Amino acid sequence: MSDTLTLAAETRDRVGKGASRSLRREGRVPAVIYGQNQEPLSIHLEEKALVKALNTGHFMTTVVTVAGVRTLPKDVAFHPVTDRPLHVDFLRVGEHSTVTVSVPVVFADEDEAPFSRAGGVLNIVRHEVEVTCDAADIPTELTISLKGYAVGDSVHISNVSLPKGVVPTIDDRDFTIATIVPPTVPTATADEEPAAEGEAPTE
Numbered sequence: 001m002s003d004t005l006t007l008a009a010e011t012r013d014r015v016g017k018g019a020s021r022s023l024r025r026e027g028r029v030p031a032v033i034y035g036q037n038q039e040p041l042s043i044h045l046e047e048k049a050l051v052k053a054l055n056t057g058h059f060m061t062t063v064v065t066v067a068g069v070r071t072l073p074k075d076v077a078f079h080p081v082t083d084r085p086l087h088v089d090f091l092r093v094g095e096h097s098t099v100t101v102s103v104p105v106v107f108a109d110e111d112e113a114p115f116s117r118a119g120g121v122l123n124i125v126r127h128e129v130e131v132t133c134d135a136a137d138i139p140t141e142l143t144i145s146l147k148g149y150a151v152g153d154s155v156h157i158s159n160v161s162l163p164k165g166v167v168p169t170i171d172d173r174d175f176t177i178a179t180i181v182p183p184t185v186p187t188a189t190a191d192e193e194p195a196a197e198g199e200a201p202t203e
Contacts, residue, residue, distance in 0.1 A: 005059075007049055009067040012042040020087070029085050033069055035092035043067050050085055058140045061101050066090055072099055072135065093135045100169060102128040104141045105177060113146040119183035120151040126177045129157065133166040144177065154179045 012019070012030065020030045023044050033041040043066065053059050054076065064071050071090035079086055093099055105127055110116050129142055144160055155178040157168055168175075 004063045004065065005053055006065045007045055007053065009043040009045050011067065012044050015042050024084075024086070029088060031066070031088040031090060033067065033071055033090045033092060036094075038092065041067065041069070045088065047085065050088065054085065058104070061103055061138045061140060063093065063135055063138065064090065070095065070135075072101070072138075095136060097135045098132055099135045099138065100130060100132050101138055102130045103139050103166075104128050106141045106143045107146055107178070108143055109145045109147045113148065114150040115146075115153070115180045118151055120180050121183060122146070123179045123181050124177070125179065126175070129160075129177065130169045131162070131166050132169055133163075137163065137165055139163050139166060149180050151180050151182050 009031065012023075015030075023030055024047075027047045028044040029047050029050050031043050031045055033043060045066070053062075053064075056062070059076075060073050062073070064073060069090075070093055072093050073088060074091045075089040076085055077087040078084065091099075105124070107122065107124075110122060115122075131139075133139070142160060142162070144155060146155075149155070154176050156174045156176055157170075158174045160177070162168075
């Protein structure tokens with residue numbers, strides 16, 4: 001399960017594009033905390049601390065205490081060129097609130113799978129699975145073992161051992177997470193066929 005995180009923040013007296021640009025020049029990132037039928041709270045964070053949290057790879061599945069409020073990150077806007085964080089949305093959550101999160105999928109034991117020895121290729125259909133769970137028990141990732149999978153097999157959500165209390169939001173079908181496809185073998189076209197022995201190649 002993911003750990004909790006604390007980020008220092010200060011409230012924002014001014015909002016709007018001009019105020020946000022001014023904060024970013026000072027190395028701060030504008031943010032807002034909303035939810036639980038309360039008024040949104042405008043805040044700003046230190047960019048360096050936020051980037052460090054983002055680089056953990058599981059920021060979006062981590063309960064974050066920010067400005068003294070227990071939250072779950074819901075959206076991060078990035079600059080299209082520099083990739084710097086521009087704005088963050090945080091959702092207020094109770095200690096045992098039911099939350100919806102997208103959890104990364106990680107595949108293990110590929111080297112031990114029959115399809116790997118046969119030259120098969122893992123085709124990932126879903127890199128994340130959206131689930132509902134207790135805010136105190138958000139999984140950092142869903143690990144799927146590929147032991148026993150052969151070419152032509154598929155990995156469905158029913159094949160995944162989900163932690164207790166973690167339920168996929170898609171519950172009306174056994175959706176596919178990955179497929180095992182045959183190796184791609186390039187075939188020569190008629191124009192690319194090699195010349196017969198002793199025959200000069202044509203241009």
